[in-house]
Amino acid sequence: MLSRYSKIIQTVLLSSLVLFLATGLSACDSKPPKLMKAVKQFESNEIRDAHIKNMRINHMDELLHKRDETVIKGIRTKKHSLKACINCHIPEQHNGKELKHTDPEHFCSTCHGYVAQQLDCFQCHADRPNNGKQLSNKAPDDNVHKSIASGSLSIAPEKYLPSSMAGISSELKSKLTSHINTNIEDTSNQSAGE
Amino acid sequence: MSYIDSYRRKFLGGLAGTAAVASLAPGVFLREVQAKPAEQAVTDKVRWGMLIDTTKLTDGGDACVKACQNEHGWGHDPESNDAQQAQWIRKVTVTEKLTGHTTTLPVMCQHCETAPCVDVCPTGASMKRADGIVQVNKHICIGCRYCMMACPYKARSFVHENLTDQLPGTPRGKGTVESCNMCVNRVDEGKNPACVDAAPQAMLFGDLNDPQSRISIALKTYGGTQIRADLGLNTGVRYWGI
Amino acid sequence: MATKAIFSEVKSNGLGYWSTLGLLGLVVLGGVWAFTYMHHHGHYVTGMNNQVVWGMPHVFAIFLIVAASGAANIATIGTVFGKTIYQPLGRLSAFLAGSLLVGGLIVLLLDLGSIGHVIEMAKGALNFKSIFAWNMLLYSGFIAIIAVYLWTMMDRRKTAKSLYKPVGIANMVWRFLLTMGTGSIFGFLVARQYYDAAILAPLFIVSSYVFGTAIYTLVLMTSFKMTGRQLGDSVLNRLRYTLAIFIVLVLFFELTRHLTNLYATEHHGVEAYILSGDSKFTTMFWYGQVLLGSLVPLFLIWCRFLKNNRTALFLASSLAIVGGFFQLYVILIGGQSFPLILFPNADVSSSYFDGVSNAYSATTAEILLGLGGVALSLILVVVGMKIFRLLPVTLADANVDPHHK
Numbered sequence: 001m002l003s004r005y006s007k008i009i010q011t012v013l014l015s016s017l018v019l020f021l022a023t024g025l026s027a028c029d030s031k032p033p034k035l036m037k038a039v040k041q042f043e044s045n046e047i048r049d050a051h052i053k054n055m056r057i058n059h060m061d062e063l064l065h066k067r068d069e070t071v072i073k074g075i076r077t078k079k080h081s082l083k084a085c086i087n088c089h090i091p092e093q094h095n096g097k098e099l100k101h102t103d104p105e106h107f108c109s110t111c112h113g114y115v116a117q118q119l120d121c122f123q124c125h126a127d128r129p130n131n132g133k134q135l136s137n138k139a140p141d142d143n144v145h146k147s148i149a150s151g152s153l154s155i156a157p158e159k160y161l162p163s164s165m166a167g168i169s170s171e172l173k174s175k176l177t178s179h180i181n182t183n184i185e186d187t188s189n190q191s192a193g194e
Numbered sequence: 195m196s197y198i199d200s201y202r203r204k205f206l207g208g209l210a211g212t213a214a215v216a217s218l219a220p221g222v223f224l225r226e227v228q229a230k231p232a233e234q235a236v237t238d239k240v241r242w243g244m245l246i247d248t249t250k251l252t253d254g255g256d257a258c259v260k261a262c263q264n265e266h267g268w269g270h271d272p273e274s275n276d277a278q279q280a281q282w283i284r285k286v287t288v289t290e291k292l293t294g295h296t297t298t299l300p301v302m303c304q305h306c307e308t309a310p311c312v313d314v315c316p317t318g319a320s321m322k323r324a325d326g327i328v329q330v331n332k333h334i335c336i337g338c339r340y341c342m343m344a345c346p347y348k349a350r351s352f353v354h355e356n357l358t359d360q361l362p363g364t365p366r367g368k369g370t371v372e373s374c375n376m377c378v379n380r381v382d383e384g385k386n387p388a389c390v391d392a393a394p395q396a397m398l399f400g401d402l403n404d405p406q407s408r409i410s411i412a413l414k415t416y417g418g419t420q421i422r423a424d425l426g427l428n429t430g431v432r433y434w435g436i
Numbered sequence: 437m438a439t440k441a442i443f444s445e446v447k448s449n450g451l452g453y454w455s456t457l458g459l460l461g462l463v464v465l466g467g468v469w470a471f472t473y474m475h476h477h478g479h480y481v482t483g484m485n486n487q488v489v490w491g492m493p494h495v496f497a498i499f500l501i502v503a504a505s506g507a508a509n510i511a512t513i514g515t516v517f518g519k520t521i522y523q524p525l526g527r528l529s530a531f532l533a534g535s536l537l538v539g540g541l542i543v544l545l546l547d548l549g550s551i552g553h554v555i556e557m558a559k560g561a562l563n564f565k566s567i568f569a570w571n572m573l574l575y576s577g578f579i580a581i582i583a584v585y586l587w588t589m590m591d592r593r594k595t596a597k598s599l600y601k602p603v604g605i606a607n608m609v610w611r612f613l614l615t616m617g618t619g620s621i622f623g624f625l626v627a628r629q630y631y632d633a634a635i636l637a638p639l640f641i642v643s644s645y646v647f648g649t650a651i652y653t654l655v656l657m658t659s660f661k662m663t664g665r666q667l668g669d670s671v672l673n674r675l676r677y678t679l680a681i682f683i684v685l686v687l688f689f690e691l692t693r694h695l696t697n698l699y700a701t702e703h704h705g706v707e708a709y710i711l712s713g714d715s716k717f718t719t720m721f722w723y724g725q726v727l728l729g730s731l732v733p734l735f736l737i738w739c740r741f742l743k744n745n746r747t748a749l750f751l752a753s754s755l756a757i758v759g760g761f762f763q764l765y766v767i768l769i770g771g772q773s774f775p776l777i778l779f780p781n782a783d784v785s786s787s788y789f790d791g792v793s794n795a796y797s798a799t800t801a802e803i804l805l806g807l808g809g810v811a812l813s814l815i816l817v818v819v820g821m822k823i824f825r826l827l828p829v830t831l832a833d834a835n836v837d838p839h840h841k
Binding site (some may be wrong): 235252262273274277278279280281285286287288289290291292301310312313314315316317319323332333335336337338339340342343345346347348350351352353354355356368369370371421422425436 | 485486487489514548549550553554556561562563566569572618624625627648763774775778781782785788789795
């Protein structure tokens with residue numbers, strides 16, 4: 001009596017397993033999802049293909065390695081930096097709105113959703129380049145700095161300049177201005193991305 | 195406190211000429227901070243520090259706080275109540291009980307040389323970079339808040355809720371501890387911390403290990419007070435006028 | 437010992453056993469709910485904040501961990517100090533200790549902000565200057581030692597018997613370190629006025645004996661009553677006076693601690709806040725810890741009219757636990773509630789609660805999480821009694837006391 005029941009249960013279990021595997025394997029044959037095209041493109045197809053080949057398999061390790069390099073050692077090259085990934089892969093606007101990682105079209109989410117792999121980065125990290133918040137939240141105080149930084153030192157409001165700077169030598173002034181300009185160039189280079 | 199006052203009197207009295215070099219003339223020396231090459235790791239040859247002249251902070255530090263908020267995006271987490279809201283830098287008003295003398299100053303992470311928060315952290319997430327900047331490596335922060343218990347300056351905050359729309363330069367997220375990181379992202383690019391740029395007349399940022407840096411010269415000439423110097427933590431943030 | 441103690445599993449399959457288990461299971465479920473709720477929303481749903489960073493879950497967790505160390509003390513007395521009357525009590529003592537520790541650690545773990553990051557510690561992210569990191573080793577080592585200790589008590593082989601005493605000693609030394617480590621979590625916090633005192637380490641050790649003995653007594657009395665086993669006055673009186681002596685020791689250490697603090701001007705503020713302020717901590721300290729948790733139990737134990745009175749002992753143990761809970765609440769929450777002193781002799785104010793005493797009240801989720809840990813510990817004990825031979829068949833006076841007439 002008992003053995004007959006167990007046999008029935010066995011059969012049911014086995015057949016469901018076969019069914020599961022069959023559907024599962026057939027799913028493997030289905031096409032992977034189409035990924036959004038990166039905003040910026042590589043100069044040549046060879047570089048692009050090498051990049052794709054490496055990143056498809058290794059992106060998590062590259063990011064993990066880079067994460068410690070950056071946080072602990074302060075190494076901020078763009079190679080394998082998450083920020084650089086985002087700046088290239090995620091457009092600032094998509095169909096007239098900002099693309100968030102909660103949208104399935106988001107480059108990272110498309111694949112991660114497909115393979116049902118949790119995506120933790122964006123619990124903390126920005127999921128799109130320069131999200132609107134940074135720009136809209138700019139305080140008026142920042143303009144002060146900008147006016148100094150943009151080299152228009154001579155017309156900067158007096159109250160923001162220390163009294164000791166009133167008699168600043170022209171030599172120093174030009175030195176400062178050139179230094180500032182270099183910095184500004186640096187910044188603009190950085191924002192261009194790779 | 196008193197010897198600083200006497201220094202200041204001397205400073206105001208007649209040493210203005212010399213002081214012009216040594217004192218906070220940040221408009222001029224803003225860019226003495228050199229950007230290291232991006233591929234180079236930070237070294238202990240540099241120790242970043244900050245000098246704050248509270249007497250020159252006309253707003254007591256409000257501009258610094260605002261600049262920090264804009265740079266790092268804290269202070270408006272929707273679900274957290276006032277006591278749970280993050281605060282990386284704050285304006286503290288101090289009134290001495292006997293004399294009634296009142297000072298306001300911005301207080302944030304003091305970037306201790308021997309930081310209690312670094313000592314107590316079980317994972318090493320609370321860390322000091324080689325160049326003296328104390329920060330949280332949120333990737334390995336388990337959110338135990340022991341560093342918040344240990345910090346003598348109440349400089350740390352815990353993120354109490356899920357966040358969205360973080361700024362690219364400052365990742366912040368639920369369940370991790372955070373604090374002033376002296377704007378590492380800016381410093382690594384050769385910029386000043388945001389608060390220093392917001393109050394250039396009163397704040398100076400530079401390398402404490404370089405005897406020729408403005409901050410070193412200013413501190414060597416006029417000294418600088420540490421908050422809770424009794425703890426012997428050798429802070430990287432020093433004050434004038436407290 | 438007149439006769440070798442005989443142990444047996446709990447054989448009852450009756451309503452009592454399963455309803456106990458079911459009730460505790462419900463409380464654990466409450467804890468599980470609390471965890472998912474807090475984990476899903478973040479800690480804004482708790483009363484904890486950036487001022488009072490450790491709250492009710494930590495009070496529960498530290499209570500259980502400290503009590504675990506104390507619960508194993510009963511076994512130590514039998515093994516290390518050779519008091520034969522305690523030896524039949526050893527198995528339950530060790531098993532209870534392990535269970536309490538697991539319950540406490542689970543609560544501590546589930547309160548973390550980023551539990552997922554704990555995996556990084558397994559990958560080597562450990563800072564050995566941190567007392568937390570030591571504690572992780574101390575706690576896991578304790579569980580291992582407890583397992584070996586139980587084996588030496590329960591296996592009849594010669595090797596097991598020969599290891600009984602060495603392992604007992606190792607267990608005692610380890611417990612010392614463990615409780616000191618837990619006390620030092622606070623003792624080493626230089627910045628906080630109410631902590632930063634090495635005396636917290638020995639204070640935690642004696643407190644652990646109170647919590648542990650009290651819990652042990654309650655578990656022993658309840659389990660013997662429910663399984664219909666005989667429990668004589670000899671054993672109970674040993675536990676009774678052990679409890680009393682440790683309560684007195686805790687009072688002594690508390691007195692020393694506060695007197696030392698009162699001598700130093702820099703600590704006057706916080707001592708006034710805790711001892712004579714109008715905050716809830718003052719009430720909790722004097723009425724909760726000192727009166728209800730210490731003096732009343734001492735009276736219940738030493739009052740001549742209550743000699744051999746089991747209700748009195750049961751009540752005294754319960755009150756000692758309540759008192760211990762108040763003690764930890766005052767140390768943990770009270771200590772954090774008092775503001776950090778950035779500038780001595782000055783009034784300080786800011787938008788970040790400088791210079792004001794910080795309010796804290798636990799939310800339901802926090803309490804449920806803590807209670808869940810307690811219930812989990814007890815479930816482990818109840819299940820353990822059924823699987824292992826932890827309980828002696830009898831602890832009647834004639835069986836345990838050779839001098840009993």
